[in-house]
Amino acid sequence: MNFLKTSSTVIHYRAVGLETGKPVIAFANSLGTDFRIWDDVIARLGDRFAFVLHDKRGHGLSDVGSAPYSIFDHVDDMAAVLDHLNLKNVIVCGLSVGGLIAQGLYVRRPDLVKALVLSDTAHKIGSDEMWNTRIKAIQANGIGSLLEPIMERWFTPPFRSPDNAVYAGCCNMLVRQTADGYCGTCAAIRDADFTADAARIAVPTLCVVGDQDGSTPPALVRALADLIPGSEFVEIENAGHIPCVEQPDAYVAALLPFLERYA
Numbered sequence: 001m002n003f004l005k006t007s008s009t010v011i012h013y014r015a016v017g018l019e020t021g022k023p024v025i026a027f028a029n030s031l032g033t034d035f036r037i038w039d040d041v042i043a044r045l046g047d048r049f050a051f052v053l054h055d056k057r058g059h060g061l062s063d064v065g066s067a068p069y070s071i072f073d074h075v076d077d078m079a080a081v082l083d084h085l086n087l088k089n090v091i092v093c094g095l096s097v098g099g100l101i102a103q104g105l106y107v108r109r110p111d112l113v114k115a116l117v118l119s120d121t122a123h124k125i126g127s128d129e130m131w132n133t134r135i136k137a138i139q140a141n142g143i144g145s146l147l148e149p150i151m152e153r154w155f156t157p158p159f160r161s162p163d164n165a166v167y168a169g170c171c172n173m174l175v176r177q178t179a180d181g182y183c184g185t186c187a188a189i190r191d192a193d194f195t196a197d198a199a200r201i202a203v204p205t206l207c208v209v210g211d212q213d214g215s216t217p218p219a220l221v222r223a224l225a226d227l228i229p230g231s232e233f234v235e236i237e238n239a240g241h242i243p244c245v246e247q248p249d250a251y252v253a254a255l256l257p258f259l260e261r262y263a
């Protein structure tokens, strides 16, 4: 297990294959998940790439720290992990709030970013009212009280079958996050807006989205791609908000040509 003490928190991270000299992909996670959501992607790409994963503050085994957070708290944590590993110029793949973190990393530390995969994310996600309502509900009744609507956005109906053990595991992962960490990150998402910055992204960028994503639907991710000069856009069939878990083969197939081109 690897933990990094930063100036403000403790971050759980994992580095895979850095000693091989293969091109590095650094992942940033979505709300309510830990870095195990990338297991199937790493298994499929491990012969060509090395990886850095981390649990953002308030999630997984990382400290909760002082919530609520700003998106740049999460950005600084990710930068601290990459600096600790002496990495620069990596491919950054961020999912949902992880995509906001990836955009923020490019704004604050462009030296760390060679290319961006912005997955199921946007320049601005949701409204103040939406996030404040969610924060209030979770502070009053816990994350479990919103399990069903969250899962309806994360995964398509066939994946949400009672027979699907992976689905059951994802439900466990969500409800086991701390309410403070989850709500702290909701506040960070609420306050983040990279609309103006998106037009200034000057590294190769791929925007990708599940065709049934209920949180950042294809039209929103397409709008993000339209803001970023020269970016590419791909839709994954039969997938919700977390296609790296629901459709790992299709997800990797969508990313691979881009990753190989810019590795």
Ligand SMILES: O=C(O)CC1=CCC(=O)O1
Binding pocket: 029, 030, 031, 095, 096, 097, 098, 125, 150, 153, 189, 214, 215, 241
């Ligand atoms: O809507 C959800 O719960 C999913 C989500 C929104 C931002 C994020 O990171 O995940």
